[in-house]
Amino acid sequence: MGENLVIVESPAKAKTIEKFLGSGFTVKSSFGHIRDLSKKNLGIDIEKGFEPDYLVSEDKKKIVSELKSLAKKADMVWLASDEDREGEAIAWHLQEALGLKKEKTKRIVFHEITKDAILNAVQNPRQVDMNLVMAQQARRVLDRLVGFELSPVLWKKVKPKLSAGRVQSVALRLIVERERDIQNFSAKSQFKIEGQFHPQGENEKIEVNAEVSHRFDKEEEAVAVLEKSKDASFNIASIEEKESKRTPPPPFTTSTLQQEASRKLGFSLSQTMRTAQSLYEAGHITYMRTDSVNLSKLAIGAAKQTITELYGKEYPEPGNIPPKAKEHKKHMRPSALLICPT
Numbered sequence: 001m002g003e004n005l006v007i008v009e010s011p012a013k014a015k016t017i018e019k020f021l022g023s024g025f026t027v028k029s030s031f032g033h034i035r036d037l038s039k040k041n042l043g044i045d046i047e048k049g050f051e052p053d054y055l056v057s058e059d060k061k062k063i064v065s066e067l068k069s070l071a072k073k074a075d076m077v078w079l080a081s082d083e084d085r086e087g088e089a090i091a092w093h094l095q096e097a098l099g100l101k102k103e104k105t106k107r108i109v110f111h112e113i114t115k116d117a118i119l120n121a122v123q124n125p126r127q128v129d130m131n132l133v134m135a136q137q138a139r140r141v142l143d144r145l146v147g148f149e150l151s152p153v154l155w156k157k158v159k160p161k162l163s164a165g166r167v168q169s170v171a172l173r174l175i176v177e178r179e180r181d182i183q184n185f186s187a188k189s190q191f192k193i194e195g196q197f198h199p200q201g202e203n204e205k206i207e208v209n210a211e212v213s214h215r216f217d218k219e220e221e222a223v224a225v226l227e228k229s230k231d232a233s234f235n236i237a238s239i240e241e242k243e244s245k246r247t248p249p250p251p252f253t254t255s256t257l258q259q260e261a262s263r264k265l266g267f268s269l270s271q272t273m274r275t276a277q278s279l280y281e282a283g284h285i286t287y288m289r290t291d292s293v294n295l296s297k298l299a300i301g302a303a304k305q306t307i308t309e310l311y312g313k314e315y316p317e318p319g320n321i322p323p324k325a326k327e328h329k330k331h332m333r334p335s336a337l338l339i340c341p342t
Contacts, residue, residue: 005074083109088132113283191222250293
């Protein structure tokens with residue numbers, strides 16, 4: 001085998017990435033997570049600070065054995081799982097399960113599966129981010145503690161086959177509270193006045209629409225104002241001409257992608273994410289699980305080049321969307337969803 005072993009999550013990526021990296025690199029897939037919490041005692045030692053007990057999954061033992069054998073022969077192992085909590089956890093689990101030495105292991109991430117992105121990632125490796133690993137571990141532990149403990153209570157007290165969860169129980173409460181607000185809402189009618197104005201003279205064909213800014217609580221109040229206004233003459237006080245600049249919409253995040261796919265295409269959430277995963281693995285879009293609208297320099301450069309080729313040099317003005325204040329306060333993934341040129 002080559003002197004470098006690259007491990008990715010999905011087998012669909014492996015061939016493409018291996019082609020970009022060329023000779024000296026062998027790319028293999030872990031087929032997602034290789035370890036999970038054991039079923040015994042929830043897989044968590046509560047007395048020892050909620051320490052998790054991980055086991056290699058039965059269906060992954062053969063894969064782990066193969067990867068371990070390849071890793072021993074390699075001069076360097078590159079962990080190239082996705083750059084999110086789950087991907088970082090997969091990289092850490094591989095490091096632990098394969099017994100990888102720190103000096104022989106590098107962590108690389110990329111936000112689009114293109115040659116430039118892959119080569120740039122190899123040139124800028126890092127270590128496994130334990131903050132992200134711990135975030136994923138906390139999520140997994142909470143899933144077990146909440147779901148495994150509360151679901152049986154629901155079966156006994158409410159109805160069989162019901163389930164509780166770290167996310168679904170909170171979301172259910174929000175939905176219930178919102179529904180109660182809707183049921184308790186008292187509708188209130190208001191009246192508005194709109195007008196169509198036709199200038200006299202050479203501009204008679206022009207039509208100007210306008211609306212009274214005030215809203216009327218009673219119909220008779222609106223009718224009274226309308227009666228006073230309908231036979232009146234109106235003058236244009238001033239005309240101002242100026243150029244306007246329209247800012248393009250921000251790139252998709254995971255949630256806005258799902259919303260637009262549902263609204264315009266009728267896609268379910270799972271259908272949207274399956275489609276996005278396929279597009280990502282084919283190199284057509286950047287990574288689809290993100291809550292940031294920041295774009296990588298590679299993505300901006302690719303967009304500028306494509307716009308220049310299609311429309312001319314005077315059109316592209318690439319740049320990032322200014323982050324909102326709250327985005328400065330939380331850890332953001334560095335790449336938003338962007339259509340890449342092919």
